[in-house]
Amino acid sequence: MMNRRVALERLKTLINDEIVVATYSTASDWIEIFDRPLNFFSFGAMGLASSHGLGLAIARPERKVLVLDGDGSLLMNLGTLVTIAAAAPKNLVHMVWKNGSYEANGGHPIPQQSVDFAAMARAAGIKNVYYADNLESFEAAVRQSLSGDGPSFIEIEIEQGPLGPRSYKDMYKASRRKALREALQA
Amino acid sequence: MGKLGPEAETPVLTGAKIVAAVKRAGVSHVLSVPDLHTAKGLLTPIRSDPALTLIRTCKEDETLGIAAGLNYGDKRALILIQYTGFLYSMNAIRAMACEHKLPICMMIGLLGKEPEVAPQDSAKFGVRILEPILDVLGIKRLLIDSDEDVDGISTAIEHAYTSSEPVAFLIARKPI
Numbered sequence: 001m002m003n004r005r006v007a008l009e010r011l012k013t014l015i016n017d018e019i020v021v022a023t024y025s026t027a028s029d030w031i032e033i034f035d036r037p038l039n040f041f042s043f044g045a046m047g048l049a050s051s052h053g054l055g056l057a058i059a060r061p062e063r064k065v066l067v068l069d070g071d072g073s074l075l076m077n078l079g080t081l082v083t084i085a086a087a088a089p090k091n092l093v094h095m096v097w098k099n100g101s102y103e104a105n106g107g108h109p110i111p112q113q114s115v116d117f118a119a120m121a122r123a124a125g126i127k128n129v130y131y132a133d134n135l136e137s138f139e140a141a142v143r144q145s146l147s148g149d150g151p152s153f154i155e156i157e158i159e160q161g162p163l164g165p166r167s168y169k170d171m172y173k174a175s176r177r178k179a180l181r182e183a184l185q186a
Numbered sequence: 187m188g189k190l191g192p193e194a195e196t197p198v199l200t201g202a203k204i205v206a207a208v209k210r211a212g213v214s215h216v217l218s219v220p221d222l223h224t225a226k227g228l229l230t231p232i233r234s235d236p237a238l239t240l241i242r243t244c245k246e247d248e249t250l251g252i253a254a255g256l257n258y259g260d261k262r263a264l265i266l267i268q269y270t271g272f273l274y275s276m277n278a279i280r281a282m283a284c285e286h287k288l289p290i291c292m293m294i295g296l297l298g299k300e301p302e303v304a305p306q307d308s309a310k311f312g313v314r315i316l317e318p319i320l321d322v323l324g325i326k327r328l329l330i331d332s333d334e335d336v337d338g339i340s341t342a343i344e345h346a347y348t349s350s351e352p353v354a355f356l357i358a359r360k361p362i
Contacts, residue, residue: 021255040258044281048251051243055255055263058215058241079244083252087241177286180258 004097004158007138008033008068014142015066019056019184022068023049024104026097028166030068037183041171047076050084050094057089057151060184064091064146071098072110074117081153085125090149093142094126099160107163121153128152196301197332201227201361204293205235207336211343213262213291215239217249221268223295227361229266246271250278250290257288262347265292269316272354276319283352284323290352291343293330299358305329320354331358 004026012034022030023042031039040056042049053067074080074096084094100113118131127150130141138156145152205228208216216232218240233240243249246267253263272279272294283290298310308314320327328338339355346353 040255042251044285045247045250045278048247048278051248051251052255054241055252055257055261056259057255058239058252059256059259059261077245077248080248083241083243083248177258181260184259 001133001157001159002135002138004099004161005029005033007135007156007158010135010139011066011142014139014146018064018066018146019053019060019180020066020068021049021053021056023073024070025161025166026068026070027171028168029161031171037176037179039176040180041168041176043172047073047080049073050077050080053092053094054080054084054087054089057092058087061089061091064093065089067092067094069094069096070103071096071100071115071117072102072105075110075115078120081121081124081126084151085127088127089151092151093145093154094121094151095154095156097156097158099158101160103160103163104166107160116155118153118155121155126151126153130154131157133157197334197359199227199331199357199359199361200333200336201231203333203336204228204330204339204361205231205238207339208264208343209235209237210340211262212347213238213264213343215241215256215261215263216266217241217243217252217263218266219243219246219249219268219271221266221271221295221297223268223297223360224266224293224357228293228357232266245274247275247278250275250282253290254282254286254288262289262343263291264343265290266295267292268295268297269312270297272316273312273319279323279325279352283325287350288352289346289350291346291355292352293355293357295357301359305356305358316356325352325354327354327356329356329358
């Protein structure tokens with residue numbers, strides 16, 4: 001089991017011009033670690049980070065799109081796994097950061113701790129499915145996902161991070177979305 | 187919309203004309219959960235149209251997220267759902283269409299709406315409440331009840347994208 005911030009620090013060293021879609025606690029950590037125009041902070045409706053990522057991946061097939069999803073978030077939109085498998089964008093990497101809790105909402109547990117997201121992704125028909133519970137397996141899964149055709153899915157076991165409240169105000173500024181549009185048009 | 191006289195012709199809504207209007211507005215992707223109201227007359231021609239990419243989703247709120255992503259990637263999308271799916275997706279609509287003012291274009295099938303009866307006068311509760319909900323959300327709406335109404339679709343989609351605001355097309359009659 002990993003510390004999320006440590007894993008995100010490692011992720012920073014592995015990416016270049018990829019679009020990163022992040023949500024809730026992972027987004028809060030990511031913005032502190034790697035604030036950049038090519039970040040997209042999934043907003044408004046919990047569970048839709050992977051849907052945002054899918055739309056971006058289809059619109060911009062020349063770029064890899066990494067979705068940093070949460071386990072509670074993915075549980076709100078499990079159908080997304082089937083939708084992604086059917087649309088099959090080669091450039092989409094969907095990561096679920098599993099800490100077994102609604103960390104952003106007070107740390108209450110998700111309904112079932114033993115849920116196997118990797119198995120669900122495999123059963124949905126996602127092309128490449130990985131599981132990571134340490135930095136080495138995490139880096140290997142990310143490298144393989146970035147170097148080959150997807151869609152790819154990575155279940156990442158992490159420790160629970162600090163409980164909120166965390167501010168999302170800066171994350172959702174209109175200027176960030178404008179910067180993303182400009183970066184994609186450059 | 188009043189009752190037509192017995193001699194009046196029954197209006198027709200042609201799915202192919204709607205598809206042509208959507209394409210004229212530059213839409214490249216259609217995001218949909220099938221709706222019995224539009225399944226044959228609209229979704230069937232869309233799925234066989236090489237100029238449109240159909241993305242099938244499992245639930246309607248996914249379409250809002252995907253449409254937002256497509257928009258940031260500079261692609262135009264149409265959401266094709268039933269009114270029940272619209273109601274299900276309310277929080278995503280609130281966030282993406284209303285608060286973030288994205289050009290979310292929704293085509294909403296009014297399954298079960300009686301012919302020649304205005305939506306607000308329908309016996310179906312879900313149909314009856316649709317227009318007031320759109321008004322509360324501040325989302326512009328066009329009632330598409332016959333081929334005469336189809337001409338407004340391209341202009342409304344174009345306006346949605348140039349002004350970055352949502353629009354809803356209420357498909358009042360089963361397209362043929």
